Amino acid sequence: MTATPRTALTIAGSDSGGGAGIQADLRTFFACGVHGLTALTAVTVQNSVGVSGFTEIPPEVVTAQIDAVANDMGVDAAKTGMLATAEIISAVASAVDAADIGRNRRIPFVVDPVAASMHGDPLLRAEALEAIRTELLPKATLVAPNLDEVRLLTGIDVRNAEDSRKAAEALLDFGPQWVLVKGGHLSGDSRCVDLLFDGTHIVTFDGPRYDTPHTHGGGDTLASAITAHLAKGLGVPDAVAAGKKFIERCVAESYALGAGVGPVSPFWRLRPESVQDRSQDR
Numbered sequence: 001m002t003a004t005p006r007t008a009l010t011i012a013g014s015d016s017g018g019g020a021g022i023q024a025d026l027r028t029f030f031a032c033g034v035h036g037l038t039a040l041t042a043v044t045v046q047n048s049v050g051v052s053g054f055t056e057i058p059p060e061v062v063t064a065q066i067d068a069v070a071n072d073m074g075v076d077a078a079k080t081g082m083l084a085t086a087e088i089i090s091a092v093a094s095a096v097d098a099a100d101i102g103r104n105r106r107i108p109f110v111v112d113p114v115a116a117s118m119h120g121d122p123l124l125r126a127e128a129l130e131a132i133r134t135e136l137l138p139k140a141t142l143v144a145p146n147l148d149e150v151r152l153l154t155g156i157d158v159r160n161a162e163d164s165r166k167a168a169e170a171l172l173d174f175g176p177q178w179v180l181v182k183g184g185h186l187s188g189d190s191r192c193v194d195l196l197f198d199g200t201h202i203v204t205f206d207g208p209r210y211d212t213p214h215t216h217g218g219g220d221t222l223a224s225a226i227t228a229h230l231a232k233g234l235g236v237p238d239a240v241a242a243g244k245k246f247i248e249r250c251v252a253e254s255y256a257l258g259a260g261v262g263p264v265s266p267f268w269r270l271r272p273e274s275v276q277d278r279s280q281d282r
């Protein structure tokens with residue numbers, strides 16, 4: 001028997017294409033050396049060109065999954081991804097309270113307020129946005145929206161660093177401890193700058209922008225890497241720094257798969273020779 005690793009729980013939807021959602025979270029947890037636990041919220045029918053539909057899991061089954069792993073295995077950090085409906089969001093809000101997960105509680109809680117896929121297909125029912133604002137954000141140790149989610153949640157259209165700061169302030173009003181405004185969608189910028197703010201401390205994470213169309217699962221991978229590092233005991237700024245380093249490398253080594261957008265890749269954490277290059281099969 002070897003030492004038991006720390007655990008990280010993802011509460012998210014399945015991506016049949018394997019690049020985003022619960023699949024991205026699990027492979028990131030594995031690459032970061034933590035044991036992944038899952039509470040599935042929805043099953044999407046998805047590939048590299050889009051999401052053609054989804055079925056949500058009954059809220060009481062989402063609750064039961066969280067209770068089952070929290071009561072038996074223990075959770076060292078948790079994150080949310082696709083939550084699909086207001087009913088699931090309410091169930092998650094109650095279940096994380098019961099498991100002592102969340103801001104001002106024992107276990108750190110990262111909220112990735114997923115609203116749509118990168119192809120623009122909805123992953124959250126429109127009426128559920130208010131439940132994210134009022135039921136989930138007050139419980140978040142960290143909320144990590146992209147610029148489209150910032151616009152949906154606050155109405156602020158971020159075009160530069162000053163706007164990011166204003167958006168972070170507006171999001172803090174909903175009650176999370178920290179906000180990470182992700183700059184991946186700031187087109188025209190040669191850098192990818194993410195801004196972290198808790199109302200007092202501002203930290204900017206400034207990295208290169210890689211010229212690739214294949215960034216599917218980037219937001220999930222970043223949030224999972226941050227969650228894994230929180231599970232290992234890092235504080236929020238250090239966990240975000242580690243997550244940013246991790247996602248940069250995953251974007252740099254993303255690959256084409258299917259006719260559309262390929263996934264970011266944590267394969268670099270494995271020995272390169274252990275990953276077979278599929279193009280050599282043909």
Ligand SMILES: Nc1ncnc2c1ncn2[C@@H]1O[C@H](COP(=O)(O)OP(=O)(O)OP(=O)(O)O)[C@@H](O)[C@H]1O
Nearest residue numbers: 118146182183184185192209210215217218219251
């Ligand atoms: N082309 C890129 N090169 C380097 N880093 C990137 C690139 N695109 C995004 N990132 C980084 O990836 C992370 C995710 O950012 P992004 O704003 O794209 O979130 P997202 O929209 O939730 O992700 P996605 O929709 O791709 O899953 C951020 O740390 C961002 O800076």
Ligand SMILES: Cc1ncc(COP(=O)(O)O)c(N)n1
Nearest residue numbers: 013014020021117118216217
């Ligand atoms: C199940 C699920 N969860 C999250 C995303 C967002 O990822 P992306 O913005 O890269 O499409 C997704 N496409 N599918």
